[in-house]
Amino acid sequence: MSGSENYKDFDLNFGSALYQQSTFLESLRLSDNQIDSVLKLVARTMGLDNYQEIAKEVEKQNNIRFEKLVRNKFPKTTVLELLQQFVSRKDDLIVKTVTDNAPIPDIFEYVLGLAWYYISNKKVNIRSAYNLSLDADFLPLSHAAGYQGDLEFHYENRTLLLEATLMDHNTQKRGELEPVIRHTVNLTIENGLQPTQTIFVASELDDNVMNI
Numbered sequence: 001m002s003g004s005e006n007y008k009d010f011d012l013n014f015g016s017a018l019y020q021q022s023t024f025l026e027s028l029r030l031s032d033n034q035i036d037s038v039l040k041l042v043a044r045t046m047g048l049d050n051y052q053e054i055a056k057e058v059e060k061q062n063n064i065r066f067e068k069l070v071r072n073k074f075p076k077t078t079v080l081e082l083l084q085q086f087v088s089r090k091d092d093l094i095v096k097t098v099t100d101n102a103p104i105p106d107i108f109e110y111v112l113g114l115a116w117y118y119i120s121n122k123k124v125n126i127r128s129a130y131n132l133s134l135d136a137d138f139l140p141l142s143h144a145a146g147y148q149g150d151l152e153f154h155y156e157n158r159t160l161l162l163e164a165t166l167m168d169h170n171t172q173k174r175g176e177l178e179p180v181i182r183h184t185v186n187l188t189i190e191n192g193l194q195p196t197q198t199i200f201v202a203s204e205l206d207d208n209v210m211n212i
Contacts, residue, residue, distance in 0.1 A: 074114050079114045087204075101141055106143045112162055149163055159187060159195070160197050160198075161184060161198040163199070172206040
C-alpha cells in the first residue's frame with residue numbers, strides 16, 4: 001500500500017485506512033470453526049473445561065510468576081536499597097539490580113510499585129497497577145502513555161494514583177505539576193463518584209510543588 005498522507009496520520013494512526021483494511025483474523029484466513037478448534041485445544045492443554053477461561057487462567061499464572069519474581073529478586077531489603085540509590089543517583093547499581101532495558105525514571109516507577117506492595121502487606125496486585133510496559137520477565141520496558149498516571153490501585157471504595165518523578169526541585173514544578181494534576185482529574189472523572197487520591201513521590205521535593 002502507498003499513499004500521500006502524512007506518515008504520522010497514516011502509519012501511526014490506528015484509525016487510518018491502513019489499519020481498517022482487514023482484521024487480524026481475516027489476514028490469517030482462519031474460519032470461525034478453525035479458531036474454535038484451536039481455542040479448545042489450548043484449553044485442554046491448560047487443563048480447562050472451557051476456552052472462555054483461558055484469559056483468566058493466563059492472568060492467574062502471570063500473577064503467580066510475578067509474585068515469585070518479587071519474592072526472589074526484589075525482597076523488601078533490596079527495594080529499600082534501591083530507593084536509597086535513586087536519591088543518591090547510583091544509576092549503575094540500579095540498572096545492575098533491576099534491568100538495563102529501561103530508563104532510570106521508568107525503573108523508579110517500577111520500584112515504587114514494589115515498595116507499595118510491601119507497604120500494603122503484599123495485599124495489592126501491583127502488576128495490574130502498572131501503566132508502564134513490562135517485558136516477558138515482568139521487568140520494566142517503557143513508561144506509561146501521556147494520558148495515564150504511573151500506578152493505579154483500584155480498591156473497593158477508592159482509587160489511589162501514585163505519580164513518580166526523579167526531576168530535581170528546580171524543574172519539578174514546571175515539568176511535573178501539570179501532568180500530575182491532569183492525570184488525577186482524568187482518573188477522577190473515570191471513577192465517577194468513587195474517591196480518588198494521588199500521592200506524588202520524588203527523590204526530592206520542591207517547596208512550591210508541596211504548597212500547591
